[in-house]
Amino acid sequence: MFIKKSYLSSLMLLIVGISFALGFGYYKNAVAKEQAAATVAINGESIAATQSIVFDIADQGMPKKWLQPNQILIASYLIKNESKNPLAIQVEAVDFVKQVVLEVGSPDIKKPSAIYMGTVESGKTLRVKVKMDLADQHFSQTKQQIGVLQIVDIQTGALLGNTSVYAMNSSQSLDQDQKSVTPSTVHETHESHGSHEEK
Amino acid sequence: MNQREIKRILGYFAGLFLFFAPFAYYQKTLSVWLGGSQASDIHSFCLRIPLLNVLTGQSIEIFNVGIISLLLLVSAAFFLGPFFCAHLCASGALPEYLSRLMPKRFKIDWQRSVNPVPIRYGFFVGYLLSPFLAGSIACALCNYSFMERLIVGGVQGDIGPLGSTAIITAILWLGIFGVMAKGGRGFCSYLCPVGALQSAVHSVGARFRFTYKLRFIPSKCVNCKQCVKKCPMGALSHKDGILSYEVYNCITCGQCAGVCAKNALAYGTGESGWQKENAGEPELELVK
Ligand code: SF4
Numbered sequence: 001m002f003i004k005k006s007y008l009s010s011l012m013l014l015i016v017g018i019s020f021a022l023g024f025g026y027y028k029n030a031v032a033k034e035q036a037a038a039t040v041a042i043n044g045e046s047i048a049a050t051q052s053i054v055f056d057i058a059d060q061g062m063p064k065k066w067l068q069p070n071q072i073l074i075a076s077y078l079i080k081n082e083s084k085n086p087l088a089i090q091v092e093a094v095d096f097v098k099q100v101v102l103e104v105g106s107p108d109i110k111k112p113s114a115i116y117m118g119t120v121e122s123g124k125t126l127r128v129k130v131k132m133d134l135a136d137q138h139f140s141q142t143k144q145q146i147g148v149l150q151i152v153d154i155q156t157g158a159l160l161g162n163t164s165v166y167a168m169n170s171s172q173s174l175d176q177d178q179k180s181v182t183p184s185t186v187h188e189t190h191e192s193h194g195s196h197e198e199k
Numbered sequence: 200m201n202q203r204e205i206k207r208i209l210g211y212f213a214g215l216f217l218f219f220a221p222f223a224y225y226q227k228t229l230s231v232w233l234g235g236s237q238a239s240d241i242h243s244f245c246l247r248i249p250l251l252n253v254l255t256g257q258s259i260e261i262f263n264v265g266i267i268s269l270l271l272l273v274s275a276a277f278f279l280g281p282f283f284c285a286h287l288c289a290s291g292a293l294p295e296y297l298s299r300l301m302p303k304r305f306k307i308d309w310q311r312s313v314n315p316v317p318i319r320y321g322f323f324v325g326y327l328l329s330p331f332l333a334g335s336i337a338c339a340l341c342n343y344s345f346m347e348r349l350i351v352g353g354v355q356g357d358i359g360p361l362g363s364t365a366i367i368t369a370i371l372w373l374g375i376f377g378v379m380a381k382g383g384r385g386f387c388s389y390l391c392p393v394g395a396l397q398s399a400v401h402s403v404g405a406r407f408r409f410t411y412k413l414r415f416i417p418s419k420c421v422n423c424k425q426c427v428k429k430c431p432m433g434a435l436s437h438k439d440g441i442l443s444y445e446v447y448n449c450i451t452c453g454q455c456a457g458v459c460a461k462n463a464l465a466y467g468t469g470e471s472g473w474q475k476e477n478a479g480e481p482e483l484e485l486v487k
């Protein structure tokens with residue numbers, strides 16, 4: 001039946017429309033932690049002290065949990081050149097056991113790879129999107145390293161920055177961990193990649 | 200398939216290559232012309248973002264792809280109707296064509312059940328208010344963005360990580376309001392601010408003789424209701440021998456005119472022929 005017959009119903013539908021848009025805005029904020037962001041300031045000389053990135057699977061919204069919990073995104077990995085010169089850098093995703101790609105700029109016909117090379121002008125910031133897949137061991141309650149993002153000076157080979165990326169599932173009980181997850185020892189060794197604080 | 204239909208499909212394919220990454224030839228060309236190296240994907244074109252930027256004072260830059268596109272879109276809507284929706288928007292077209300694959304008995308006639316106009320414009324208002332109250336939803340409930348993911352995913356072989364909001368968008372756009380909906384354009388009818396803006400501008404433009412609009416010649420109409428069945432937006436309805444037209448929800452795709460054997464409907468300049476335009480009066484019936 002057409003609900004086209006009264007101003008009142010139109011007004012109610014108008015309010016429904018407004019509320020839906022605003023409600024969705026709040027929902028977007030509520031699930032914002034599904035994606036991560038981090039900034040690394042590089043100076044071309046020493047290694048930048050960077051924070052690590054931790055994804056908690058428990059922060060995922062229901063649709064994501066149901067349909068695609070094992071693919072995650074660092075929506076903006078920002079690399080800021082604080083030196084006085086342009087820096088030719090290589091950003092590389094290392095030690096990731098599953099697929100990882102680094103995307104800069106708009107999507108291209110060719111699928112990006114786990115390595116990006118480019119130049120960052122002095123004072124400018126490069127935005128890298130990091131898309132990665134999780135393995136089974138990343139769904140355990142304890143923090144597991146997924147891999148490390150390294151920034152290397154192409155000319156000198158010096159390490160300018162690195163960021164460890166972890167995943168955990170705080171809603172998973174330790175009992176479940178023992179049943180379903182093969183304990184990973186690999187991640188312990190990754191701690192040597194540099195000092196990083198928890199985000 | 201008739202010639203009109205083939206032209207429509209070609210138009211949507213052109214839109215796909217013009218506006219969506221990895222192609223985005225429109226944005227790339229305009230960026231080169233503007234002398235900048237702006238990103239070339241749907242976000243740099245998206246009319247939702249410049250609208251919000253102007254509103255929130257984040258950008259009053261006139262010469263960027265977004266603002267120029269917004270001006271073109273609004274002008275086209277004034278003179279030609281929602282031209283972009285009717286001929287170029289691949290994200291509006293995809294669910295429409297998908298819904299044709301679904302048997303009629305499984306489809307819901309959303310627009311007949313819930314009047315789209317107040318929701319469409321309520322959503323538009325909410326969308327504009329959202330950056331001030333709830334955080335912008337510009338990319339969170341965006342069928343353009345998801346369409347681009349599908350295209351990039353098709354080309355690169357991987358759709359990549361999806362957020363919860365993107366998944367909800369896909370369910371609404373392609374599912375509940377797409378394949379499951381009569382006409383397949385439920386998302387266009389209820390949740391697309393770009394379409395709402397164009398139809399609102401068109402409702403003003405359509406009042407002038409020199410603009411293009413959907414015209415109606417009542418004396419030729421034989422009440423066969425073919426146009427009502429064909430309209431993917433539910434902008435036409437027929438009751439008690441009266442054909443009603445909802446300009447605020449029409450995309451001027453001309454499909455109704457295409458099926459009208461008596462040529463009672465046509466897209467062109469001149470008087471609209473509808474006795475009254477629906478100027479925000481929810482009860483108005485446009486009597487033939
Ligand atoms: S209403 Fe929106 S999604 Fe639909 S055709 Fe128009 S611009 Fe495209």
Ligand code: SF4
Binds near residue numbers: 433435452453455456
């Ligand atoms: S009324 Fe006609 S022109 Fe308008 S959306 Fe429906 S079919 Fe297209």
